[in-house]
Amino acid sequence: MENSVSVSFLVTKSDYADFKTAAAKACMKKGLLNGLRGAGCAIVFAALVLRAFFSAGFTQNVLYTLIAVAGVLVGVFCDVMIHSFARWRAFAYYEANRERFTAQNAGFGEQSVQISTDRYRADIPYEFLNSAYEDAKVFLLYTGIDEVKFVPKRSMSEDECEQVRAVLKKKLKEKYHQEGAH
Amino acid sequence: MEALEQTIRAEDYASAFYAAVSTASLWNRREIKAGICATLAVFCASIIPVYRMKFSTFFGPICGILAFLGLAAVFFFLQPADIKNGAKRAFESNRLLALPQKVRIYRDSIVVESERECFTEYWTDFARCVEIPGLVALVGGRERFLLIVKKDGLDAAHREMLSAFFADAFASRYQKFG
CATH class of the missing domain: 1.20.58 (Methane Monooxygenase Hydroxylase; Chain G, domain 1)
Structure with a gap:
């Protein structure tokens, strides 16, 4: 299934700090x-x-x-x-x-999110997500209350950010939270 | 290579999580914490004569005894139950964890595959391996903090083989309880 947004990125120190913040x-x-x-x-x-x-x-x-x-x-x-x-x-x-931080691919489709690294591959339907959060720098995707994947916005264009925002709002509704996003 | 099929339940996850957390250090063990509090309660009892000589009452030491015995009861009975309940809530919030899994154990790694995920972890990725009756908990992996290998449905010889394999793979990072 073709994803509406596909991004690839290598997790940098700033990315990880933005994620934790x-x-x-x-x-x-x-x-x-x-x-x-x-x-x-x-x-x-x-x-x-x-x-x-x-x-x-x-x-x-x-x-x-x-x-x-x-x-x-x-x-x-x-x-x-x-x-x-x-x-x-x-x-x-x-x-x-x-050594734990490797290149990742993330794809946001109509029905699910695909995440892959050299050792991990997942196709997670939006209804499996516990919640999602967005701030100025990252999108957080919570697969559980204590488990989260993240996608840095620097790996996407503005249009791609808008598309991801729209699909998360549509699929997650009240489980999607924004803070300080532009 | 060893191939297992399993479905993790909330009780399994709670037991594995508690084993992982309570064995992280000596100070996490409920017996140690409760023992320290009980010792302090005994100390409070031992100072009653001196306290009474100075203050004509034993209200202070009695408060100390009750407080430390209460803390001992919290550490021994309530805190483990609270940790397990928290783990159950975390498990129930994550639908990926409850999916049926196929686990393939190799000499240097483990591959976990479900309907929605597939990932590989090498033994060197994990911080510790804790074996309790019923399951083996692999702690501190790269993709998931807690990975569980259930021993249910395996015969005694198979379980022994699995225990020996993990003891060999993890060496000083391996702990067995029960």
């Missing part, structure tokens, strides 16, 4: 993010109250300032820190396991 974004629930932001605000507020009413010297002021800074980091930069950490871990894993 996207996976971190995909598994971050909105409620958790809002909870972290709320917690950050609470920590900053607590630090301000402590500074206003319980300040007893330079050391304690420094401590309260550090608490406020921690609150800002948790509340404002939590997602940036999580993504940076995911990226850093991905770089380290790639360097330590270069």
